[in-house]
Amino acid sequence: MTPRFAPGTPVLVKNDWPEERGPCHIRTPHYLRGRSGRVERVLGAFPNPEDLAFARPAEKRVLYHVVFDQPAIFTDGVPTDHLLVEIFEHWLEAA
Amino acid sequence: MSAPARTESLAELERLVAALIARGHITEAELATQQASTDRASPENGARMVARAWLNPEWRAMMLNSGTKAAEAIGVNMVGAPPLGVLEDTPGRHHIVVCTLCSCYPRAVLGYPPHWYKSFSYRSRVVREPRAVMAEWGHPLPDNVELRVVDSTADFRWMVLPMRPAGTEGWTEDQLAALITRDVLVGVALPKLPA
Known part of the structure; x- marks a missing residue:
């Protein structure tokens, strides 16, 4: 499985809210939807938890470690600080 | 309890x-x-791995490359466990682990998570004001150190490889391992020498 984004690539987390459309199991935190970050590294490929949770056949998806500037997300943060979060490829767009 | x-x-x-x-x-x-x-899952496993990394550069490189391999090398059964990643603290960077969505925790090497790790207050506060959380627990972080909050949201589990404290030159693996607590491995505390 070839990763779409290389380490260092700026990415945007989709501003999508499947929770509003019905039952779902999403591993992308609310606080990151619509936010931009940078790929830190590729972690591998794992079965899509959004299907696994409902016992559906789950295709493998590439998982990334994505780094976000802390104050852009939380205004009470400090500019030196970051959040490092696992995000699946289908939640990311080129920024 | x-x-x-x-x-x-x-x-x-x-x-x-x-x-x-x-x-x-x-x-x-x-x-x-x-x-x-x-029954064997305990923070002593993580402490052993860290102490060895402080003493042995080859072990350190292997552990940073795959926490799972390092855990297996000290006899922890990782079959069926999620992959374990190791976050390397440096003089300029410190890591703290949280799972804001639920309570993902590297049980094989840290044992059962403490109650606060699963609490709403830890999970919501540590992503917005991690420095305040560390300071309240008696570990204020210097301004020139970057803090990375690692939100464990998916398939990996994470543990911190902290900095070896000064004043431990010549210590044995057992002596070093005794400095490394569960909280140090989560990143909410720093290794401290006994007074």
């Missing part, structure tokens, strides 16, 4: 186990193996 198991829940558990065995989903032997590895 969880409440003591009630007689009726124990009876229910026995019926469940009997049904799973009867239908061939598990065997008594598999259950015993799993129970043994659960």
